[in-house]
Amino acid sequence: MYGFERVSSSYDGGMKGDIEEGTLYPGIGFGENQLRWGFIRKVYGIISAQILLTTLVAGVTVLYAPLNEALKGSSGILLFFVFLPFLLLWPLHAYQQRHPLNFIFLGLFTASLSFPVAVSCANTDGGIVLEALILTSAVVSALTGYTFWAAKKGKDFNFLGPILFTSLVILIVTGFIQMFFPLGSASTAVLSAISAIIFSGYIVYDTDNLIKRFTYDEYIWASVTLYLDILNLFLTILRMLKQAEN
Template structure:
């Protein structure tokens, strides 16, 4: 039998400064999970920076907006930009573990979404964009810190999955109704409020999955999930603030 001194000893959690695990009943190394979390948040940060850069170019260089919204070729390009993220997800599903193809596809996915966001912002006041960006940053940081705190104390948010999916389907149908049968400014603000609540829930849910459930090879999917949560929260807040400003 091994003596007590020969037993393997788990190292302290360097990131948190203590020897406690990320969550109760954790069986893997905290250092390995923290490395995965840092990698995912680094990818998300780069995605957000690319989104800001592309969006800023679209907003500041008006000929781009004019071309995409007033010419036949521009409208075709705009439709292509809208469907490109969905098209990119198909090959990304098969190559999400193959470097550097996965990063190349992720860059296309992010840039196409950034163009769509930039076009929306091009028709929005700068003050409203800034307010939405600040609110998004505050909410994301707050919910992320809360989820890490809750996970450390044994809370689990996996039960939110079915409820959030159902709410997302309601939001999707609501958006189709708004598209074909516009219901006015009040309904648009209600849509924005529902979207903001739903994607706040998704930030908590996906962060909890990031801490506990994503495997180390799923860093691309984890980054896409968080990026879409943040982007959709920003767009929902932009809808609310635009309606309030009008």
């Protein structure tokens, strides 16, 4: 009898350990944990498709000279693709739960963002672009892994929201000021470093929201926020590497 109790206790403890091994954060139920993992996999699948689309558009733009020259030679077309994503944010948010409109607007949003990224890559040495891709992948992987580990340990990053938003507004205003009153190379380098820190913070903050706060119907909006975090971090690292090269 005592031996049976020991075997039973060992089995229960092992099963509990197996369940808790993939627990996202303390206090979440087993069923909720499984549903949340499914939601997370869905969001990262969409983000992977967005990154693949951006890579394809950038590759075609860089390799197909007429398209590249048309984008670089016409500031009006380039400005159109710069502002189009902002216009698409409203229908994307309004129809995020309406299939297939949500994926149609998501595809348009991703494609429109891909063209300015493609122009940035076309105007940069290929080695620098590859280095920026590797660094961005390393930073995103490290920050994502840390956030999942920290959430499992009971840490919460919701407090970063107001700090990051305020920092982003200051960064945008500074960018507009710089258009009319250009800063020196040292100030620009510092500004780029601050930008990288802000977008790294957003990756942690939005990943934490993905784990705990986004509802299951918000998979499109969760994908958009993390995709923008990754894209902005890549462009910031690319700009820093170009400045260092120059």
